[in-house]
Amino acid sequence: MNFQRINLLILTAALISGCSAKITPLSEDTYLVKCDKMFGEMGDCVTLAKKQCPMGYDVINAKDETSLMTSLNKNTVVPSIGGVKRSMLIKCQR
Numbered sequence: 001m002n003f004q005r006i007n008l009l010i011l012t013a014a015l016i017s018g019c020s021a022k023i024t025p026l027s028e029d030t031y032l033v034k035c036d037k038m039f040g041e042m043g044d045c046v047t048l049a050k051k052q053c054p055m056g057y058d059v060i061n062a063k064d065e066t067s068l069m070t071s072l073n074k075n076t077v078v079p080s081i082g083g084v085k086r087s088m089l090i091k092c093q094r
Contacts, residue, residue, distance in 0.1 A: 021033070021034060021035035021036070021037065021040075021044060021045070021048055022034050023048060023052055026089075029091055029092045029094065030060070030089070030090070030091045030092075031049075031052055031053075031089075031090050031091075031092070032087060032088075032089055033045045033048050033049050033052070033087060033088045033089075033090060034086070034087045035048060035086050035087070036084050036085055036086055036087075037084070040084070040086065041086075042062070042064050042086055042088075044086070045062075045086055045087065045088045046088075049088055049090050052090070052092065053090065053092035053093065055092065055093050055094060056092075056093040057090040057091060057092050057093060058090065058091045058093065059088055059089070059090055060089040060090065060091055061088070061089040062087070062088045062089070063085060063086065063087050063088075064085075064086050065084070065085045065086075066084050066085075
């Protein structure tokens with residue numbers, strides 16, 4: 001199996017698996033919601049925030065970034081997606 005096929009298989013597996021969403025409590029009513037799935041969207045963070053704060057929430061900060069990187073394979077530059085970072089810092093309403 002050549003290196004290009006191996007790289008393609010690794011990239012495909014990484015894209016399919018993505019990363020899971022998680023909520024990290026920072027205080028009694030403030031949470032960091034991370035949803036970094038490759039093919040997800042910011043709406044995934046909103047869904048998690050609604051579940052965590054059924055009475056509503058205020059968004060303190062939100063981030064939605066995709067980074068690109070390149071790799072060198074047998075003197076060929078191959079562009080690839082480096083990662084997705086989506087997060088919301090929220091404060092639950094009472």
